[in-house]
Amino acid sequence: MFPSKSDFLLRLTTCLLSWVSALILVLIVWFLFVESELVWREVGVLRFLTDDRWSPSGDFSSAQFGLFPMIVASLLLAVGSILLAAPIGVGAALFAAYYAPRGVRQIFPRIVELLGGIPSVVYGLWGLVVLVPLISAYHPPGTSLLAGIVVVAIMILPTVALLTLSTFQQLPTSLIHSAAALGIAPTGIVRSVILPASRSGIMTAVLLAVTRAVGETMAVLMVCGNVIQAPSSPFSPVRTLTANIALEMAYAMQSHRSALFATGLALMLVVTLLVLIAEQQRGKAGHV
């Protein structure tokens, strides 16, 4: 099959290296598991949900591993930001594909790409200096769940908009032209032809955006206030699971370190599940 020796060698090397690439994922899961094993064995899953407080240092009988307020905060943040970003993102994609003037259609994706390329610390900085004082003027302290939701929504907006736009661009033009030929009004075309035909693509976009929202760390860390509590209103400061890892890893030892890795493993599982569902959605063809 391989007439030349160099072909065989190249195939062998590339094959080995591509398994190295695939192995990284296995290594990540392995190390998260090994590092958190202590806590799984000594504490179990349930105490993460039922313990009253989060004070994970010291020996296992006196330490407290209550993650529940942080789980709630992470969940609310993800749900809130996607509720904000999904409609605007899909609207913006519709704008860029069908409504905007020709020149704007050309530069729109470039602008959205740039928006997506802004580092999360810069969003965090902007949130901290501009947005937080604005919220604080209305309802102190400003650093809050709401600030996090707004900043994360802005951060995931490009993901929703770009992926949805590429779904629109893959729709056969004949579909739209036939709908127009049937005399359906433009609004009707969007609502009864374009959107239903792109449903699985939009689902993929939204799910991938949710993975980003769940995993976002720096911006959230900078604008949410990092108080461990279940929020009583959008203006309450909260701490998410990701922010908790970033804040405490530097000095965490033994049971504490192990508990943080356990949190990381849990995040990883949630995100993996979302990605696999999203990829499955992508595989489905759109039907009108």
Place this chain on the structure above:
Amino acid sequence: MFDFSSNHAGTNHRLWTFFVWTSGILVFAIFGLIAGDVVWRGIGQINLTFLTDSPTRSGRAGGIFPILISTLGILGLCLGTAIPLSLATAIYLHEFSRKNGASARLIDRSLDVLAGVPSIVFGLFGNAFFAVTLELGFSLLSGGLTLACMALPLMIRSTQQGLRAVPDSFRLTAASLGLSRTSTIFRILLPAALPGILTGIILGIGRALAETAALLFTSGYVTRMPESLFDSGRTLSIHIYDLAMNVPGGESNAYGTALVLMILIVAINVTAGLLARMLLGRHIRLSFHQTRSLS
């Protein structure tokens, strides 16, 4: 594309059009607001001494020179690892493996998942594997290797797309001329796929420059000039975070650093765009000549 901007009566239609236009304009507004804010507050901080001095008083005063060097070091390590690995993986997946074979599918899926792993999880992994297990400690090396793992899926995808864009006739012609697979790949396919490869590298650079969470416990946040790759050093993005959160009065220099970072990212993007267009143009002209000589 179909044009929907025509006038059409009906409140429903007007509401819908209003919603779509608002969404579109909102995206522009948000971009303008954030970019404008960074430029506005950052521009006063940037001058030559800001770029060539060391930070003093925890970064409140002085410049960012050692931080620029650390950033470049980490970036170099990241690319030096990720480029060969991503090229090899993309070549194997697209040129050697059986399409939809079990192993190719498995590798593909694992890369999809890897692309979605949150950066803080990469940070935990990098700390446990590179810093602790491989005993690299908090160092540029730990940080760069962690970033390579993060950038890898993006770069592989992009290279694959580049290879996919090369018409099969190139492969068939090369084979019919008796060229080995190796020379076909290195002499024909990779040069033709260069726009995709470049895009991948740019995306990788963008991701690496933007990253903070994965570096907190791998490269560390020492502000001093790194003396070797085994030294700890902070990147521009960590510097921004530290100044904004941990240093009272550090905001103005945080903005200065943010502007430098944004200029870097935009400059790399623009250069890459131009380069890709230039190469793509050459590629198209090349194939045009070929078709002409055939007819």
